[in-house]
Amino acid sequence: MPGLYHICYLSVAKLSALQPTPELGFEAIKEKTRKANSAAGLTGCIIFTGQHFLQVIEGIQEDVEDTFGRISRDTRHTDVRVLSEGPIEVRDFPEMAVNCGGDETLTAEALAEISAVLDYPQHQLHIREIRTLLSVLTQPSRKQDALLAG
Structure with a gap:
């Protein structure tokens, strides 16, 4: 059976x-x-900040690459940049088809902070930090605690 693979991109x-x-x-x-x-x-996981899409896609490599190929050609995205890709041992988001951040799950302040990081290259996060951020933000019981602690 093929192993798991991921692509994390920003557009x-x-x-x-x-x-x-x-x-x-x-x-x-x-x-x-x-x-x-x-x-x-x-x-x-996918987050839309109002200006950027930040997404992690996990699954079988061929399926992940096919999906990312469609995303790369989608006219709703420009400046698509792969932040990380490669084999993974386990899924970071195993129980969902997609877990989206948006106005209903993230506060305007949180979206503004994420946008600030994504808008300024000197504030770029390491991929581990991005994956941790996405994991925390998509756990309903931990979202507000993580945002308040930061």
Whole structure:
């Protein structure tokens, strides 16, 4: 059986392609992502800050690469940058087809802080820090504690 693989990427959102509004466009992406990832056996996390997409995709390598290829060609993304990719021992997001951050799960302040890190190269996080951030932010019981502690 093939092993697990991941790709973590960052992209700049092409806001004009997120219709009718960026928020509603992201809702449509989340719904489509949940269905497609579930069918393909992929898990992961996606956060939309209002300007950027930050996503981890996990699963069988061929499925992860095919999905990332479609994302790379999607006109809603520009400046797609792979932050990390390679084999993994276990999934960081094993129980979900996709766990999305957005207005309903992250505070405006948290999104602003994430955006600040992503907008300024001198504040770049190491991939381990990004994966930890995503893991913490997607655990409902720990989100607010982690944000308050930071």
